[in-house]
Amino acid sequence: MPSQINPTHIRGVLFDLDGTLADTALDMAAALNRLRVENALPPLPFTAVRDHVSHGSTAMIRIGFGDNLPKARFEALRRRFLDIYSAALAAETVLFPGMGNVLETLESRGIAWGIVTNKPGFLTRPLIAALGLTERSACLVSGDDLPQRKPHPATLLHAAQLCDLPPSTCCYLGDAERDITAGKSAGMHTLIASWGYIDAEQRPDTWGADDTLTRPDDLLAWIDANSLPVATPSLA
Known part of the structure; x- marks a missing residue:
């Protein structure tokens, strides 16, 4: 079931990466x-890899080499994968279509936005810099910044603190069940990015999110529909 957080003025939006x-x-x-x-x-066809990307390097090695590798072999392949990826992590990476407009609109409305990801910091920081977002985001919380990672809510609560916002005034947008679990546990509104890496075996309708968005621009309409207006002082 979706969380029962009362509508409020949305002051912050946190994104999975x-x-x-x-x-x-x-x-x-x-x-x-x-x-x-x-x-x-x-090489594997792109369609065999795409929907597993959100699950990180461990999932990549399992897709590429199977589930039955000896632990030492698995870790050696994972480390080599990270070396290769870190050397060219922004060659083709772009914001999803419409996301640039979403970020600009949030900024124009005075709504803080940030990033909370399980991706390690040595990858996230240069990637966000390559996308030109370092100075624009209110926070960037990577998967190794705290002892806990999603689905634990700690990184989301830390992000809200960095933004100086109560968690109840934030929403978290992600494309994996752990994102929704973490957001709900943190007391935030939760939204599913259906354009993300969701394979056919997953059941997003069972994750208990507050809503599912079809495209990035839907976030702005969702905020408008689910926010109470900010009270203005009476001049009387």
Whole structure:
């Protein structure tokens, strides 16, 4: 069931990164396929990789090399994947269509926006810089900034604190069940980015989000529909 947070004035929007704010799948798939070629395996079609990108390097290695690798071999491949990816993490990555307008509109309305991701900081910081967003975002919380990661709510609560906002005035937008779980546990409004990396086996309708958005621009309409107007002082 969706959370029962009362409508309020939305003062902050927090975004997941991969599959929500930015389309990172081409660069992630390219890194995986380079790793496969290094290991005498043919490249995988992009369609076989895309919907697993939100689950990070562990998922990439499982897609590329299977689930039955010895632990040492798995970790060696994962480290090599991260080396390859970090060397070209913004070659093809862009904001999802319409997201640039969304960010500009939030800024024009005085609504703070930030990023909360499980992606490690050594990848997120240069990626956000390459997208030209470092100075614009109110916060950037990476997966290794705190001991906990999503679905634990700690990183979202930390982001709200960095924005100097009560969690109840924030919404969190993501494309994975852990995003919605974390947002609900943090007492935030939760929204599903249906344009993200959601494979056919997942059931977003069971995640309990407050709503599902079809495209980034829908966020602005959702905020308008779910915010109470800010009271203005009486001149009487």
